[in-house]
Amino acid sequence: ADYDLLILNGLVVTDTETGEYDIAVKNEKIEQVAPRGSFKDATAKRTIDAEGGYVMPGGVDAHVHLQEPPLFGKGSTADNYETGSRSAIAGGTTTMVTFAPQRKSEDSLLDILKATHAKAENNCYNDYSFHLLVSNPSHRALSEFKTLRAEGISSLKIYMTYEALQLQDGEILDVLVEARKRKITTMIHAENGQVIDWMTAQLEKRKFFAPKYHAVAHPEMAETEATYRAISFSEFIDAPILIVHVSNRAAAATIKNAQDRGLPVYAETCPQYLFLTRKDLDKVGFEGAKCVCTPPPREGEEDHDGIWDGLANGTFTVLSSDHCPFRFDDAVNGKKTCITDEFPAGQFKYIPNGIPGIETRLAFTLSADRLKLNKFVEVTSANPAKLYGLWPRKGGLVTGESDADINIWYPAGKLEPFALKNEMLHHNVDYTPFEGKVLNQWPRYTILRGEVVWDRDHGGLLGKKGYGKFIKRDASCLAGSRQEGEWDIPE
Ligand code: URP
Ligand code: ZN
Ligand code: ZN
Numbered sequence: 001a002d003y004d005l006l007i008l009n010g011l012v013v014t015d016t017e018t019g020e021y022d023i024a025v026k027n028e029k030i031e032q033v034a035p036r037g038s039f040k041d042a043t044a045k046r047t048i049d050a051e052g053g054y055v056m057p058g059g060v061d062a063h064v065h066l067q068e069p070p071l072f073g074k075g076s077t078a079d080n081y082e083t084g085s086r087s088a089i090a091g092g093t094t095t096m097v098t099f100a101p102q103r104k105s106e107d108s109l110l111d112i113l114k115a116t117h118a119k120a121e122n123n124c125y126n127d128y129s130f131h132l133l134v135s136n137p138s139h140r141a142l143s144e145f146k147t148l149r150a151e152g153i154s155s156l157k158i159y160m161t162y163e164a165l166q167l168q169d170g171e172i173l174d175v176l177v178e179a180r181k182r183k184i185t186t187m188i189h190a191e192n193g194q195v196i197d198w199m200t201a202q203l204e205k206r207k208f209f210a211p212k213y214h215a216v217a218h219p220e221m222a223e224t225e226a227t228y229r230a231i232s233f234s235e236f237i238d239a240p241i242l243i244v245h246v247s248n249r250a251a252a253a254t255i256k257n258a259q260d261r262g263l264p265v266y267a268e269t270c271p272q273y274l275f276l277t278r279k280d281l282d283k284v285g286f287e288g289a290k291c292v293c294t295p296p297p298r299e300g301e302e303d304h305d306g307i308w309d310g311l312a313n314g315t316f317t318v319l320s321s322d323h324c325p326f327r328f329d330d331a332v333n334g335k336k337t338c339i340t341d342e343f344p345a346g347q348f349k350y351i352p353n354g355i356p357g358i359e360t361r362l363a364f365t366l367s368a369d370r371l372k373l374n375k376f377v378e379v380t381s382a383n384p385a386k387l388y389g390l391w392p393r394k395g396g397l398v399t400g401e402s403d404a405d406i407n408i409w410y411p412a413g414k415l416e417p418f419a420l421k422n423e424m425l426h427h428n429v430d431y432t433p434f435e436g437k438v439l440n441q442w443p444r445y446t447i448l449r450g451e452v453v454w455d456r457d458h459g460g461l462l463g464k465k466g467y468g469k470f471i472k473r474d475a476s477c478l479a480g481s482r483q484e485g486e487w488d489i490p491e
Pocket of ligand 3: 063065322323324
């Protein structure tokens with residue numbers, strides 16, 4: 001056969017183009033994207049008729065927590081690399097970037113990287129890479145940034161909150177200086193940890209312990225203040241940053257202001273800030289804990305509109321899941337670990353923070369029909385690839401360059417709207433915060449390096465554990481530091 005796979009008659013949508021193209025795949029790569037009919041005399045081992053459907057690059061989810069030790073309070077994350085990547089592929093995410101978490105008691109980042117490789121290797125259904133999560137920027141850790149780059153790691157995440165992870169301002173500056181030197185993008189969890197601790201103490205003093213107070217303890221001000229501080233540090237050191245999981249309009253406006261001044265400040269938001277509100281935390285008994293994530297979902301529709309606007313106008317570079325899964329009914333690691341005899345309705349400050357969402361990110365966003373299709377591809381696939389050094393291998397359909405990672409969606413209006421049920425999902429979590437949400441899209445086929453790994457109508461999950469492989473990443477191809485050298489101390 002001329003090709004391994006032909007995809008015919010679909011509407012091809014990338015971040016920059018929409019058109020009636022056919023696609024030929026060979027040796028795991030996009031061999032050619034050509035006008036409709038170009039392959040009518042060609043032979044292929046398999047042909048998919050995508051008549052009327054959207055043909056898009058596979059999803060890239062650059063914010064995923066898998067198999068992490070207890071860091072955010074109690075509890076280890078519920079999904080390991082097998083179940084998390086399985087869930088990813090069933091929702092059209094062909095590449096994920098997860099965290100390789102360093103604890104404060106740990107020194108060497110290279111050791112953490114090695115340990116995380118061991119967790120992922122031969123266990124993944126999709127392709128993957130890691131961000132280093134730096135909580136102890138020791139002399140040794142900082143000196144390893146150069147080797148990390150050689151190992152294909154071009155981003156790291158730091159925290160301005162969570163006792164177990166929080167960096168002091170001077171430590172943040174240390175990280176930014178070293179990161180800029182190595183062309184590493186620093187992702188920042190921007191919330192003021194001291195404000196949150198103070199608010200938590202105020203609430204407890206007044207005997208407010210229920211899950212809904214999690215949202216009160218994390219005011220928008222704590223996020224907006226830290227966002228401004230992070231941007232100030234980034235500007236001072238001239239180091240590119242990405243503010244993760246932005247939840248509110250004031251923080252988004254602060255970011256937009258920095259971007260309008262030409263600073264290399266990027267931002268991420270997540271479906272929880274488009275589809276949940278603080279009312280979801282305010283349910284009878286302990287139910288609200290299912291929606292406890294950080295930052296918390298905000299007030300209501302106006303906030304959601306602000307986040308949608310930020311996606312449309314480019315303030316948000318990427319839309320990630322922040323998949324941070326904890327089981328609900330698990331007394332050892334789950335949300336219910338905060339329930340004790342003394343606190344039968346739980347104590348919000350001990351609820352493990354995070355919600356599952358790796359499988360639903362793409363379908364939710366497409367079903368909402370609020371973004372232009374090219375914009376959808378840009379924020380869920382192309383931009384995460386560009387920002388994190390995976391482009392053009394991932395996130396695009398570039399002839400001869402891109403891996404054949406493809407989602408084929410149903411034609412608009414073709415899939416009967418359905419109500420989401422947790423049992424449809426492939427994660428290791430006993431609930432979804434979005435039970436009953438009505439969707440009108442889901443990937444019909446997902447293809448990873450030329451293999452059909454998901455076929456919703458015939459067999460569902462077809463991919464094999466271990467087919468997913470580690471992808472070495474380059475520096476970001478979005479704008480970085482504006483000047484060379486200023487902070488660079490000769491070695
Ligand atoms: O609720 C969340 N997001 N869990 C903790 C992980 C994070 O990104 O901070
Ligand atoms: Zn975070
Ligand atoms: Zn996260």
